[in-house]
Amino acid sequence: MDMIELNPSPFYKMESLSGILGVELWVKRDDLIPEFMGGNKVRKNRRILASHSFGESDSTLLVTNGGADSNHARVIAMMGAQLGCSVHLVLHGEPSLSPPTCGNAFFYRATGADVTYVEADAIRSTIDTVVERAKSEGKRVLVVPGGGHSPEGAEAYAQAVAELPFAPDWLVHASGTGGTQAGLLMGVARLGWTTKVQGVSVARTESRGREAIAALLGGEVPLEFIALTADYRFGGYGQFDSDLMAFIEDIVKLEGLPLDPVYTGKAMYGLARMVNEGRIPKGARVVFWHTGGLMNLMTSGEK
Amino acid sequence: MDMIELNPSPFYKMESLSGILGVELWVKRDDLIPEFMGGNKVRKNRRILASHSFGESDSTLLVTNGGADSNHARVIAMMGAQLGCSVHLVLHGEPSLSPPTCGNAFFYRATGADVTYVEADAIRSTIDTVVERAKSEGKRVLVVPGGGHSPEGAEAYAQAVAELPFAPDWLVHASGTGGTQAGLLMGVARLGWTTKVQGVSVARTESRGREAIAALLGGEVPLEFIALTADYRFGGYGQFDSDLMAFIEDIVKLEGLPLDPVYTGKAMYGLARMVNEGRIPKGARVVFWHTGGLMNLMTSGEK
Numbered sequence: 001m002d003m004i005e006l007n008p009s010p011f012y013k014m015e016s017l018s019g020i021l022g023v024e025l026w027v028k029r030d031d032l033i034p035e036f037m038g039g040n041k042v043r044k045n046r047r048i049l050a051s052h053s054f055g056e057s058d059s060t061l062l063v064t065n066g067g068a069d070s071n072h073a074r075v076i077a078m079m080g081a082q083l084g085c086s087v088h089l090v091l092h093g094e095p096s097l098s099p100p101t102c103g104n105a106f107f108y109r110a111t112g113a114d115v116t117y118v119e120a121d122a123i124r125s126t127i128d129t130v131v132e133r134a135k136s137e138g139k140r141v142l143v144v145p146g147g148g149h150s151p152e153g154a155e156a157y158a159q160a161v162a163e164l165p166f167a168p169d170w171l172v173h174a175s176g177t178g179g180t181q182a183g184l185l186m187g188v189a190r191l192g193w194t195t196k197v198q199g200v201s202v203a204r205t206e207s208r209g210r211e212a213i214a215a216l217l218g219g220e221v222p223l224e225f226i227a228l229t230a231d232y233r234f235g236g237y238g239q240f241d242s243d244l245m246a247f248i249e250d251i252v253k254l255e256g257l258p259l260d261p262v263y264t265g266k267a268m269y270g271l272a273r274m275v276n277e278g279r280i281p282k283g284a285r286v287v288f289w290h291t292g293g294l295m296n297l298m299t300s301g302e303k
Numbered sequence: 304m305d306m307i308e309l310n311p312s313p314f315y316k317m318e319s320l321s322g323i324l325g326v327e328l329w330v331k332r333d334d335l336i337p338e339f340m341g342g343n344k345v346r347k348n349r350r351i352l353a354s355h356s357f358g359e360s361d362s363t364l365l366v367t368n369g370g371a372d373s374n375h376a377r378v379i380a381m382m383g384a385q386l387g388c389s390v391h392l393v394l395h396g397e398p399s400l401s402p403p404t405c406g407n408a409f410f411y412r413a414t415g416a417d418v419t420y421v422e423a424d425a426i427r428s429t430i431d432t433v434v435e436r437a438k439s440e441g442k443r444v445l446v447v448p449g450g451g452h453s454p455e456g457a458e459a460y461a462q463a464v465a466e467l468p469f470a471p472d473w474l475v476h477a478s479g480t481g482g483t484q485a486g487l488l489m490g491v492a493r494l495g496w497t498t499k500v501q502g503v504s505v506a507r508t509e510s511r512g513r514e515a516i517a518a519l520l521g522g523e524v525p526l527e528f529i530a531l532t533a534d535y536r537f538g539g540y541g542q543f544d545s546d547l548m549a550f551i552e553d554i555v556k557l558e559g560l561p562l563d564p565v566y567t568g569k570a571m572y573g574l575a576r577m578v579n580e581g582r583i584p585k586g587a588r589v590v591f592w593h594t595g596g597l598m599n600l601m602t603s604g605e606k
Contacts, residue, residue, distance in 0.1 A: 007313070010310070010337040012337075016385070032335055032337050034313040034332055036559045037559075078555065078559045081556040081557075081559070082556070082558070107555060110551070110552035111555060112552075112556065248413070249413035249414075252381065252384070252410060253384040253414050255385070256338055256339045256382075256384070256385055258340065
């Protein structure tokens with residue numbers, strides 16, 4: 001892909017929260033990556049599409065899947081538009097009730113992507129149908145894994161670790177499908193750091209989450225290094241309560257940092273709880289890796 | 304204010320649009336300023352509050368005004384929360400129909416700002432009442448001009464010009480109350496550049512817009528240097544049509560650049576038209592200064 005060079009995303013110390021929690025807390029702002037509305041899906045899909053050779057790009061169809069308000073689908077729709085590819089998104093869940101200028105749905109429409117909404121158990125068969133039809137029409141097809149969950153996606157995060165100017169004691173982030181965590185673990189290992197990479201699961205149980213991470217590590221990192229807590233899921237993917245929203249509001253007050261209730265809000269909540277419960281020791285140098293998901297903040301009120 | 308140092312906002316060439324328009328088109332992304340959700344109001348209010356000495360900040364009340372979905376009000380609410388000040392926002396227009404997690408209204412609520420909605424002709428008297436009551440309670444009060452429209456706000460943009468790595472032939476931006484344009488004109492003049500600063504009015508007639516800009520220049524720049532077009536207002540503040548939305552979608556497709564229909568969409572539309580009509584010559588080196596307003600994109604569908 002012919003894209004602008006990615007500069008390191010912003011990185012700075014959060015003074016107020018550091019003082020309150022009694023740790024040295026820094027934030028890595030991948031939500032502010034200046035392409036395609038930012039977030040970890042930009043890093044992952046950049047690398048996934050870069051590893052693919054597009055011939056006549058206008059005869060290539062990109063197909064991927066995600067939730068109805070998927071950040072990943074938004075990034076693929078925007079990247080496809082710039083490559084001159086057509087894009088077909090297979091989304092599970094209800095079409096957003098939001099107006100089409102609100103959140104990720106605006107970008108699906110603006111880029112001209114085809115969107116099919118299906119039940120979760122029909123994702124696979126729908127993708128197959130879309131792919132077969134396109135191939136019968138003579139198109140090249142690239143199926144991008146949902147969430148950018150793939151070795152290439154993890155590799156993007158392995159390389160992103162080198163943007164940090166120092167080796168923190170802890171690196172805390174929202175863990176969804178596991179690709180970001182696998183990448184961070186590999187990046188830390190390659191640099192020879194002893195940093196503890198602590199995922200906060202936003203959906204999966206600990207055992208299922210660990211399996212998915214392990215599958216992407218390719219033996220590069222010992223499995224006992226996988227640290228994933230499922231204690232701050234608030235019931236599962238997309239679930240949250242008024243406690244979490246109040247916490248998110250507190251962080252806005254203290255640091256002006258935007259968090260969403262689906263991903264980053266849960267991760268920061270988990271971080272604060274782990275510090276207060278002594279699982280992360282006082283005085284530790286902690287990096288909170290903000291993986292994006294701001295669009296979810298903008299539509300979550302409609303749940 | 305004790306805030307992180309502002310790094311220069313992202314700046315890069317838009318290759319696709321450059322090719323299509325036949326100019327060398329660069330973009331300055333103030334929408335990606337990593338504080339307080341970004342935008343030109345962050346630069347302006349940083350400077351306005353920096354020029355004020357806060358004693359016991361928790362006894363200071365910040366008062367300002369704006370529209371119901373005001374970016375400026377969001378920035379003041381967030382800055383006030385970090386300073387430990389209380390904040391009172393006097394907003395004209397209807398309370399947003401959006402859920403409180405959508406757009407600027409989320410941040411009003413999250414920061415705990417008091418909000419009073421009034422008719423436009425009651426703004427002044429409402430501010431007076433709020434100020435008098437606070438003073439009678441022994442509070443210090445700082446009234447921040449609506450939109451950050453002030454000499455300090457303009458000065459912020461005079462200094463921002465130095466972030467550009469070269470002197471462009473044209474500098475095009477959305478012109479609202481005139482503070483950004485006055486600042487850019489002063490910044491260009493101080494650097495001895497011959498850059499033409501072209502404002503695209505999003506609301507005001509040319510004559511009213513020029514007066515407001517002139518009032519902030521303080522004689523530093525000859526008035527004939529003020530270039531303001533009112534040809535791309537789409538009927539006035541907050542007004543737009545399907546043509547403008549289709550144009551905004553085209554830019555998303557081509558460059559992945561988010562524009563909103565209230566400010567930056569009109570400015571980019573005007574830029575493209577001026578190039579196509581020969582008012583900006585082919586081959587010119589043009590900088591589009593993206594002043595933010597992304598939150599407006601997120602709620603504009605509800606108009």
